[in-house]
Amino acid sequence: MKFDKRSPLFKRFWYTIFVLVLIHFLGFITIPGINSKELLNIANNSPLTILSMFSGGSFDTFSIMSMGVTAYITAQIIIQLLQADVIPKLTEWSKAGEVGRHKLDQTTRALTFILSIVQATGITAGINSLTNGRFIINGTWYTYFVISMLMTAGTFISMWFADQITEKGLGNGVSVLIAAGIIAKLPTIVGNLYPSLKCYQGFNWYILIFLVVVFGLITLLIVWFTSSELRIPVQYARREAGTGEESYLPLKIIIPGVVPVIFASSVITIPQTLLLMAKPTQSSAFARIVKEFFSLDTTVGILIYGSMIIFFTYLYSIVQIEPEKLAENLQKQEAYIPEYMPGVSTSEYIKQLLYELSLPGSLFLTFVSIVPMILAHHISTSLQIGLSGSSLLIITGVLVDIGRQIKGLKIKQNYGTFFNKQYEFK
Known part of the structure; x- marks a missing residue:
């Protein structure tokens, strides 16, 4: 059976691979103003290990992609809990069809921005404290602000890529990014x-x-x-x-x-x-x-x-x-x-x-x-x-x-081939 390079399955597969490879390379862009070598001294810290696993190792170099989609996941949890008859407006949006889902999505993203800023600032300050102030080169409020904004930007980049995978690639974007992050860490773990x-x-x-x-x-x-x-x-x-x-x-x-x-x-x-x-x-x-x-x-x-x-x-x-x-x-x-x-x-x-x-x-x-x-x-x-x-x-x-x-895409593709052969004009 000849594999059609123009098929939706082929395009979705390679689009997903392309996005994952691109995210992996973005993980090498280290945030300025920090001494990443100090991370080796706290490599066994439990929360940092989980964050590193979910971001595919980007936390090991403290890159702009360090936080991955963790803040977005937390925001989703909070919004879904609040819309369960806790906040009437959110409950109303959850039952309002496509318009309501769009409003909930915008609220989730706004909360993600706030949580990302808080999480990025907390993690940076925490690592600086664990390394006795040797992690941040210049510990001014402006340095913390720039680092937090860069990490938050990385979170929104990850969110955008996740949406693109869901829409144009294979699988649920958020889950695929997390799974890819875990797989990327497997060689190190086995070693x-x-x-x-x-x-x-x-x-x-x-x-x-x-x-x-x-x-x-x-x-x-x-x-x-x-x-x-x-x-x-x-x-x-x-x-x-x-x-x-x-x-x-x-x-x-x-x-x-x-x-x-x-x-x-x-x-x-x-x-x-x-x-x-x-x-x-x-x-x-x-x-x-x-x-x-x-x-x-x-x-x-x-x-x-x-x-x-x-x-x-x-x-x-x-x-x-x-x-x-x-x-x-x-x-x-x-x-x-x-x-x-x-x-x-x-x-x-x-x-x-x-x-x-x-x-x-x-x-x-x-x-x-x-x-x-x-x-x-x-x-x-x-x-x-x-x-x-x-x-x-x-x-x-x-x-x-x-x-x-x-499997669903192959069935859909075969249906198209079947109808094309049945109704082909000769």
Whole structure:
């Protein structure tokens, strides 16, 4: 089969690769006014490690792309929580169709700008404090302002590229950027793993084989679980019964995909970023609370992380599907779910299904995120962040989503070829 270079799939694939390569090169543009070598002295700092992972290593050189889309993700979380009957105006916009979504998007971007400024200033001040003032060459307010604006500009550049990938490339732009960032860090993480597996008898091949088998099985489990769906039968009023055509409404078991994991990973870094900004003493109450409850190195922190994944799974399932709107669309198409009246009854039934699906989906996401993290923590600290279940979930989930989109594009392309051959004038 000849691969058509003019096909939409070909263009989308290479457009995505081009954007990711461009972002990678932008990650080498270091922000002026800082001594990036000082970052080597705090390389094991937990929140900075997570930020570096999400930005594809751009934080290692403190480039303009250092923060990636973390502030944008945080703003999305806040807006989605507030529109759930907390702020009436936001709730009204969420039900106002395309116009309302545009207003929510503008509000999210405005909040992203504010959060980016705060986060950039806090991180810069925190790193300067951790390095005893050697990170900032000239520690004036103007220097902090310029650095914050450059990092904020990098966040909006990342957001724009993410939108371009979603529109013209493959997959969800934000998720693709984060997955690409994690993949870019894998060679470094694997390199750091080698010394951890060495013992007095030589290299420990048994642990390495065990890790490969475990993560391979988890990957297969993730692919199977994320591809599974519940098919709800749907009937149309104008379609005759017994025609042999069956219609159904597919609902994935994990409806929001890897979004809850990304949200939880982003939220867990917020208190740690505030800790960097506040610069409290190690014995202060705030420092002890953050290190105990918002760290992936403690049992309590891991449990809170898992609870956030469960919460965001339930929240984002409702936000993404919108039962009322789905029931309304079915009614407009003169379609209905057997045994349920169109309208409110159908909406309540779909909402109940979403709650039922969110339970196994959220527990699965939590299990896969936490168990490999605990396992890796007892083998090598370099695996704690890099090859944890959360990273594996994000990478695998994004690849499955891209594979599903490619399949849809190929089907659409084949339909076009079929009709062209059938109706070609000779």
